[in-house]
Amino acid sequence: MKSEVIEIKEEFIRLDSLMKFSGMVATGGEAKVVIQQGDVLVNGEVCTMRGKKMRHGDVAVYNDFTVEVSQV
Secondary structure, eight states: OEEEEEEESSSOEEHHHHHHHHTSSSSHHHHHHHHHTTOOEETTEEOOOTTOEEOTTOEEEETTEEEEEEEO
16 A cells, blocks of 8 residues: 655645646546546545545545645
């Protein structure tokens, strides 16, 4: 299981952008598909909103890859 912390300067980052930026998925299109299929957990719950605003402390999990958002 891979785990990573992504630091953002903004108030939030969209879930699909976070997945692409962190390397969870190769493309934004892939992020869209896996999110809509219900394959992504946000803070322990299935999330099907690709535009979900991920803020400091939020955690996304997909395919044994965990990413936590941290604000600098």
